[in-house]
Amino acid sequence: MAKIFTYITFKNGVPDDSALELVNAAKQIAPDASPTAVVVGSGIDALCKEVAASYAEVWKVDNEAFAYPNAEVIRNVLSSILPQECILLVPHDTFGMDLSPGLSIKMDTVFMPDTVGFGGLEGSMLKCIRQEYGGAVSTHVSCDITKGAILNIRPGAFQPDESKAAAGQVVDKSAEAGDLSTKRVYLETVAAEVGDVDITKEDVLVSIGRGIEDEDNIEIAEDLAKAMGAVVSCSRPIVDAKWLEKSRQVGTSGQTVKPKVYLACGISGSFQHLGGLKGNPFVVAINKNPKAPIFQVADVGIEADILDFLPELTEAIENL
Amino acid sequence: MEILVCVKRVPDTAENEIEVNKDGTGIETDDLVYSVNEWDNYAVEEAIQIRDKVGGSVTIVSVGDEESEEVVRREMAMGADNGLLLTDDAFEGSDGKGTATLLKAVVEKGNYDLILTGAQADDGAGQVGGMLATMLDMPYASLVNAIEMLDDKKLKIGREIEGGNQEMSEIELPCVLSIQTGINEPRYVGIRGIRKVASIEIPVYGAGDLGLSADAIGAAGAGVKRLDYFVPELGEGAEMLEGSTEEIVEKLIELLKAKGGIK
Ligand SMILES: Cc1cc2nc3c(=O)[nH]c(=O)nc-3n(C[C@H](O)[C@H](O)[C@H](O)COP(=O)(O)OP(=O)(O)OC[C@H]3O[C@@H](n4cnc5c(N)ncnc54)[C@H](O)[C@@H]3O)c2cc1C
Numbered sequence: 025m026a027k028i029f030t031y032i033t034f035k036n037g038v039p040d041d042s043a044l045e046l047v048n049a050a051k052q053i054a055p056d057a058s059p060t061a062v063v064v065g066s067g068i069d070a071l072c073k074e075v076a077a078s079y080a081e082v083w084k085v086d087n088e089a090f091a092y093p094n095a096e097v098i099r100n101v102l103s104s105i106l107p108q109e110c111i112l113l114v115p116h117d118t119f120g121m122d123l124s125p126g127l128s129i130k131m132d133t134v135f136m137p138d139t140v141g142f143g144g145l146e147g148s149m150l151k152c153i154r155q156e157y158g159g160a161v162s163t164h165v166s167c168d169i170t171k172g173a174i175l176n177i178r179p180g181a182f183q184p185d186e187s188k189a190a191a192g193q194v195v196d197k198s199a200e201a202g203d204l205s206t207k208r209v210y211l212e213t214v215a216a217e218v219g220d221v222d223i224t225k226e227d228v229l230v231s232i233g234r235g236i237e238d239e240d241n242i243e244i245a246e247d248l249a250k251a252m253g254a255v256v257s258c259s260r261p262i263v264d265a266k267w268l269e270k271s272r273q274v275g276t277s278g279q280t281v282k283p284k285v286y287l288a289c290g291i292s293g294s295f296q297h298l299g300g301l302k303g304n305p306f307v308v309a310i311n312k313n314p315k316a317p318i319f320q321v322a323d324v325g326i327e328a329d330i331l332d333f334l335p336e337l338t339e340a341i342e343n344l
Numbered sequence: 345m346e347i348l349v350c351v352k353r354v355p356d357t358a359e360n361e362i363e364v365n366k367d368g369t370g371i372e373t374d375d376l377v378y379s380v381n382e383w384d385n386y387a388v389e390e391a392i393q394i395r396d397k398v399g400g401s402v403t404i405v406s407v408g409d410e411e412s413e414e415v416v417r418r419e420m421a422m423g424a425d426n427g428l429l430l431t432d433d434a435f436e437g438s439d440g441k442g443t444a445t446l447l448k449a450v451v452e453k454g455n456y457d458l459i460l461t462g463a464q465a466d467d468g469a470g471q472v473g474g475m476l477a478t479m480l481d482m483p484y485a486s487l488v489n490a491i492e493m494l495d496d497k498k499l500k501i502g503r504e505i506e507g508g509n510q511e512m513s514e515i516e517l518p519c520v521l522s523i524q525t526g527i528n529e530p531r532y533v534g535i536r537g538i539r540k541v542a543s544i545e546i547p548v549y550g551a552g553d554l555g556l557s558a559d560a561i562g563a564a565g566a567g568v569k570r571l572d573y574f575v576p577e578l579g580e581g582a583e584m585l586e587g588s589t590e591e592i593v594e595k596l597i598e599l600l601k602a603k604g605g606i607k
Contacts, residue, residue, distance in 0.1 A: 094513075096483055118505045121463075122486040125440065125474030134567035135440060137469040151571070156467045157355065160362035161371060164571040207483035207516040211500070216508035228605050234358055252600070253607030264526040270508055277508050285605035292357070306603040308596065309582060313361050324599060325582030326592055333589065340593045341606060 025145075026172050028059040029106060030079070031114040031123075033093070037071050042115035042177070044184035047078055049113055049177050051185075052142045053150065059113070061192075062105070064098050066091040069194075076192035078185060083197045089204045095122035096208045103130045104202030109172040116176035117276070124174045133172040136165065140181040145169075158294045159317040178295060179276075219271025221255055227284045228254035231274060233297075234261045235290015235311065235330050242267055244334045245289060251341040257281065259291045275300040289330045293318030310334070345400035345496075347391040348456045349424070350447055350473075351384040353408050353415040354466035368572040380415040383462025385422075387523040389530040390491060391460055392423045398493055401425040403454070407435060407446050416546055421537040422530070432550035437563025444475035445561055449554035451480060458499075459520045463487050470522065477520035485515055486522045 030046035032039055043061070050059040061079040063072050065086065072084045085101055102123075106112065108131070114120040116138045128135035136152050140162075143151035148170040155162050167173055223229060230249040236242060242256070249256045256272065263273045274281050275297045282303030289310045291297060298321060301307070309322035312329050319325045326333065355362060359377040364370075391402045402424040406412040409431055416427040430446050438446070451459060459477075463486060464470035470486065477484030489510065490502030496517070503511040504524045515521075551558065559565050585592045600606045 096485075099478075118487055118503065121470050122474070122484075122503070125471040126478035126484055129441070129444075129475050129478040135471060135475070136568060137440075137471050153576075154468070156573075157357050157362040157371070158468070160357065161364050161573050162576045163573050165568060166571055167568045207519070208485060209514045211512040211514060213505070214502070214510040214512060216510075228607070252605060254605070260525065266529065273508065276506055277504055279507070285600065285603050287605075306599075306605065307582075308599070308605075314584075315361055315363065319582045319584070320576075322582035324596070325584045326596065327584065328589070328592070333592075336589055337593050337596065340597060344597070344606075 025054055026109050026111050026169060027107065028053065028057050028111045028113065030059050030061050031112060032061050032063045032075055033115055033117065033119055034065065034071055039071065039075055040115065041184060042179050043075060044078055044186060045182040046113045046177060047185035048182045053145060064090050064101055072194045076190065076194055077188040078190050080190050080192045082192055082194045084194050085201050086198045087201055092210045093119055094206060094208065094210050095119060096206045097204055099123055099127050099130060100203050101201045102127060105197050105200045111169060111173050111175065114174065114176050116178050120176050124176050128174040131172065133174055134167040136167055136173065136175045138178050139175050140178045158292055180299065217270055219269040223255060223257045223272055224279050224281050226255045228252055229257045229281060229283045230254050230287045230289065231257040231291060232262060232289050233259035233291030236262065237331065239267045241331060244331065248334050248338040251338045259297050288318050288322065289334060291318055292316050293321060345394060345398050345458060346454065346456045347395060347400065347402045347458045347460065348451060348454065349387050349391045349402060349404050350461045351388065351404055351406050351415055351419055352381045352465045353378050353406065353412040354381045364573045364575055368574055370573055380418060381462050381465040383464060383523060383525055385530040386525050386527050387460040387462050388419045388422050388424060389528045390523055393528060394491065403428060405430065405447065405450055407443050413546055417541055418533055418538060420541045420544065421533045427546040429546050429548045431548055434551045434558055434562045437566055438561050439566035439568040440469055440471035441475055441567065442561045442565050444472050444479055445556065446554060447472065447476050448479045449556055457517045461522045463522045463524045473520050473522035483515050483519045485513065487524045488521045489524045489527045
């Protein structure tokens with residue numbers, strides 16, 4: 025079988041959680057897999073050593089040009105160093121979304137986006153599990169890995185391999201990095217704006233999604249939050265519509281919150297939204313669609329129209 | 345600036361309960377309401393704003409069945425200049441690479457400086473733009489949430505990355521960008537707007553018009569194939585509170601009190 029590689033993303037010298045999750049993803053493709061980790065960056069010796077605790081082999085590609093991970097450049101690097109027919113696992117985050125589709129064309133292999141599980145390998149046919157329509161349904165998708173594959177793996181979908189017993193070797197591949205020229209030049213990172221309230225510090229969040237339907241209805245959620253002593257947060261469409269500030273958005277491209285109690289009101293439960301909900305809070309979902317994916321992750325569910333239900337709840341709490 | 349925007353007709357998840365059909369081959373399509381993919385609306389709006397600033401034209405293209413003409417027309421009603429529809433039975437079953445191959449053929453028929461797609465569509469793949477860029481040997485950026493023209497050869501762009509931070513870059517034209525929601529506020533299109541563009545002819549291209557061989561596209565060319573649809577059983581799921589609204593409210597308040605949800 026084709027050799028399996030994993031791409032390690034990191035921040036401030038610390039590997040992302042996906043580094044350990046990809047070990048287990050590889051093992052679900054082939055139980056005896058011993059994947060090789062690829063780390064591309066600048067001044068990454070300590071980082072590679074840390075990764076080598078979990079991988080038998082780590083390929084280091086070290087160059088000042090990689091001080092910031094520019095997918096346009098790294099795509100060239102990977103197609104230079106990787107063997108033609110290999111399986112590469114990449115976290116399906118904003119870097120992996122940028123990198124992988126083009127890489128699959130460059131390396132002339134198949135691409136599987138946002139993989140959440142595997143359903144077995146038969147011959148050269150790998151069965152993958154994906155979700156569609158914002159998580160409402162799942163699909164089995166097959167791909168022929170004869171010529172290798174680029175598989176983007178959803179962060180959090182696989183358990184991390186915490187064993188750290190690999191005591192692996194670091195192999196320096198920096199000299200093989202190839203062409204570093206690029207038509208897309210990184211300038212700077214602009215930090216997200218800080219808002220009027222810090223939802224990351226709140227114990228109780230009344231969170232609203234597209235189900236709130238109209239800007240004027242936000243008051244309904246604010247009234248409830250006031251009665252509960254909570255704060256209003258939201259899903260992305262509410263911010264896109266400019267109804268609430270970006271600092272109120274929960275999710276991978278918003279804030280990571282760790283409340284004790286989370287009321288998801290008219291939120292479908294996409295993985296990008298749930299990716300910002302940490303610390304195992306008590307989740308109450310209120311949604312008019314009994315099949316909404318949020319009900320699979322919530323502790324308590326209520327099938328109701330939030331525009332009717334929330335005012336009732338507010339009133340009852342006020343009368344306590 | 346000649347701009348091509350790729351759009352897709354999709355079931356509207358805000359309007360429908362998406363369910364797996366009886367034999368698991370797809371989703372239940374009876375009574376489905378379709379609309380343009382949410383992300384694509386932002387891409388079209390951005391294209392129109394750029395054209396209004398610097399001149400040029402905006403062309404909408406969609407790969408899909410004949411019904412996709414309605415979304416091409418809707419997006420044209422926002423203010424685009426031209427529309428194209430790529431439809432052919434031979435396209436059915438195309439994977440991301442197949443769709444990108446079709447779009448590449450269209451790009452090569454024109455002379456575009458900028459190609460926009462939505463960041464992702466109903467299948468959550470987010471793959472066509474990046475594949476297309478590499479096929480065309482153009483630079484690419486995904487999840488773009490800001491575009492500023494620097495000169496006629498270069499753009500300054502922002503990509504939305506984790507935590508809502510923004511990664512700023514300079515990118516050379518021609519290029520392919522996938523657009524993230526929130527980059528602008530897409531204009532409203534009313535019935536009247538759609539009526540205005542009702543008589544504009546939208547050319548339709550099939551495999552032959554694009555000079556593509558059947559084995560590069562459709563199910564025959566697909567390395568990635570959907571086998572079935574299903575609803576996963578994830579743990580226990582939520583405990584659903586039942587009863588009258590009053591009873592539910594009462595139960596919920598007890599639970600919230602116990603969990604520290606009411607201060
Ligand atoms: C790269 C990337 C990053 C992203 N980052 C984030 C992020 O950080 N945070 C985030 O939230 N999203 C993010 N998204 C978007 C995400 O994919 C979903 O589109 C989004 O979370 C959907 O928000 P929603 O649940 O409010 O809306 P929808 O999915 O439209 O769901 C609305 C829900 O409300 C219900 N409803 C409607 N009306 C009512 C009513 N009257 N009463 C009760 N229920 C009702 C419906 O049944 C439905 O379940 C990101 C997407 C991408 C591609």
